[in-house]
Amino acid sequence: MIDYHLHLWEHPRKATEITLETLSKYCERAQSFGITQIAITEHFHRFVQSRSWLGDFWNRFDDINLYSSMKSYFDHHATYDLEDYIEVATQAKELGLPIVVGLEMDYYKEEMSQLNEKLSQYPFDVILGSVHWIKNWRFDDLDDPLSFNNWDSKNLESVWDEYALHMEELSESKTCDVLAHPDLIKVANKIPKDAGLIREFNSRIVDSAKKYDLAAEVSSAGFRKPVNEQYPSLDLLELFVKNNIPITTASDAHRLEDIGSRFEDIKLLINSLNIKQLAIFHKRQRSIIQVNQ
Ligand SMILES: [Zn+2]
């Protein structure tokens, strides 16, 4: 197994210095669960470069109530230097730790081509593509009352449609290699009842992965959220498999203790779908390993 989605800092915490010791502990913990390779994939918005490259992008959207919330979120989060992060992770890899150097990238409307150009100058092994916010609304920030309450003022069907559109545009941008938590929009367990709408949503996500040759992640993080199931749903995962989309496995841990969390369930799930291979990445080139390797 692999755990291809790991963070170094929990969200309420400010970034602290990354050390080889921390990375070595991450590997030890992973190996104790039989995980043979991990990807360190910190959020792009943890880095000062996100501020200098994007500016106050949230002010370009209509919902002015969310401007100050986004500003404080970025003020709090975007404090570490991307180059220092890459340097330590690369050192760990060179010392022989089973690590690949990654990043979790969000979708920023009209900014993806400049971001793609800038990011391609760094030696990443893998970049995850994620949608955590729709325009300037952090729909998955369930601990933030303003963001959470915003769900009540939204039309559920439109929210799912906008999320799918963001995922399509993110895929098209070629900024990323793997679609992370592909149906994150279900995080708050607010799911449209219309089965036809869900089917259409699922095919849009799978078509994006297929068209732009992306892998998709099976993540246990959803078990720690109100939706209480893995990302993607069983139906969406089956559709990925049917369309031969390469798969990675991930815990999306934000602390040591969550590495490999609920991997027994993920393993049962992928076995039940007869998934025998997983995708791994080196310098953004994909290759395949056997599940038990
Ligand atoms: Zn994420």
Ligand SMILES: [Zn+2]
């Ligand atoms: Zn993540």
